[in-house]
Amino acid sequence: MLQAMKHLEDFTAENFYISAPDVDTFKYNRQLKSLTIRQTDMSDLDPGLFQPMPHLQVLDFSESKIKSLDFLFQADLSALRCLKLSSNEITVINETVFQFLPALTYLDLQNNPFTCDCSNAGFIQWVKNNNQTQVANAYQYTCSFPVAEQGNKLLDFHIQSCWMDVSFLCFISSTCLVVLTLLASFIYYFLRWQLAYAYRLFLAFLYDSRKRKAGARHRYDAFISYNVDDEAWVYQEMLPALEGEQGWRLCLHHRDFQPGKPIIENITDAIYGSRKTICVINRRYLQSEWCSREIQMASFRLFDEQKDVLVLLFLEEIPAHQLSPYYRMRKLVKKRTYLSWPQAGQHTGVFWQNVGRALETGDAPTETTDLLPGPAGR
Structure with missing residues (x-):
């Protein structure tokens, strides 16, 4: 139709x-x-x-x-x-x-x-x-x-x-990005070590809590914190005296750290797995990043447990003004047990006996105890 x-x-x-x-x-x-x-x-x-x-x-x-x-x-x-x-x-x-x-x-x-x-x-x-x-x-x-x-x-x-204001959203997003970038740059430049230290303290706290719950015993009498340049001295002088003659069980990172494990975990395990930590200190030690981390971790354990767990051993005379940039070390030297290898002179046997005495002391804090032989004027 x-x-x-x-x-x-x-x-x-x-x-x-x-x-x-x-x-x-x-x-x-x-x-x-x-x-x-x-x-x-x-x-x-x-x-x-x-x-x-x-x-x-x-x-x-x-x-x-x-x-x-x-x-x-x-x-x-x-x-x-x-x-x-x-x-x-x-x-x-x-x-x-x-x-x-x-x-x-x-x-x-x-x-x-x-x-x-x-x-x-x-x-x-x-x-x-x-x-x-x-x-x-x-x-x-x-x-x-x-x-x-x-x-x-x-x-x-x-x-x-x-309606979403796209231009306003872009403004807010770009502003936040700029602020976050500036904040990240500021934190990295001024606070990176504090953040790294806080992170390590947190790991140490978790480790310590875990060990306390497990009731684990110490594997070593002392963890030796030293700079790699002093490895020869540690193996030639310290090990024969402390392990060979006195029978202490020592933990050394080149010998006893677990291969393949993150180094910060190895350090934490070594410090908390030992009754005490002996820091072998000289100028190279103070300038070493990893040595600084080790003594920081040991200092945290000292603060956390309130026990005599730290022994300072100076391989060379370091004037007080050279310790000023290392405020943590300066503070420890004023309060903790420490020894001086240069002042031992020919009496190395007495020096190692004093180290043995430091390792034999109990858990009580030693801030008020007599200092072992140390650099004059300290």
Whole structure:
């Protein structure tokens, strides 16, 4: 019937179709300007239906169970001026669909169950701001979803909370990045050693707590903390006297550290696994990073346990003013037991007897005990 109506301009069908018309229904009616199909289930509408209608100006699909306007993205309705979709099932509208309707001047969406949330924020803003299209009774559109918004007006929904100010977000992000960079640089330059020390103290605390719970016994009588340049002295002088003659069990990092284990864990195990720590000190020792870490760990154990666990042994005379930069060492020298190898002179046997006495002392703090022979004037 429609094939013969090549000049048909207006077509109306109400409660006529059972479902959406076939895609080829109007392929012979290229002059069609108004199309009305009401009271029909158009939920399965094929956008190809509009391909033969380049001049369509009025489209009325009211009461047709349409759920979305997505079909308009592919409909090619550049001449459409009036769109009526009242009493359908439309809940959310993507405002970008109206970019495909450049000639649209009238829009009727009454009696649709709109959702009042951020999914419709773009459509609400479009309705308020566009100057070309008249949206019929837009201020009467009501919310059906969510339940908390039911009965409220669609255009009263506050869309400000839905928009993210990208420029402000970029400003905040870049500011935070700059501040974090400056803070990280400041911490690294001024506080890196304090943080490293705090980390090691934390590890030592965990280690000590674990050992106390396990009730572990000390494996060694003393851990020897020394600079690698003094290794020959340790092996030639200290080991024969303390291990060979006196029978002490000593822990030396070159000999007794566990291979493959992180060095900081080896240091912690050695200090807490020994009754005492003997620090073999000279200028090279004070300048060594790892030696500094060892004496810091031993100092923490001294502070934590309040026991006589630290013995200082000076291999050379170090004036007081040269100890000033090493405030921790200077403080320990004022309070702890210490010995001087240069002052032993030819009486090395007495010197090693004094070291043995230091290793024999019990757990009581020795801050008030007599100092063993040390550098003059200290």
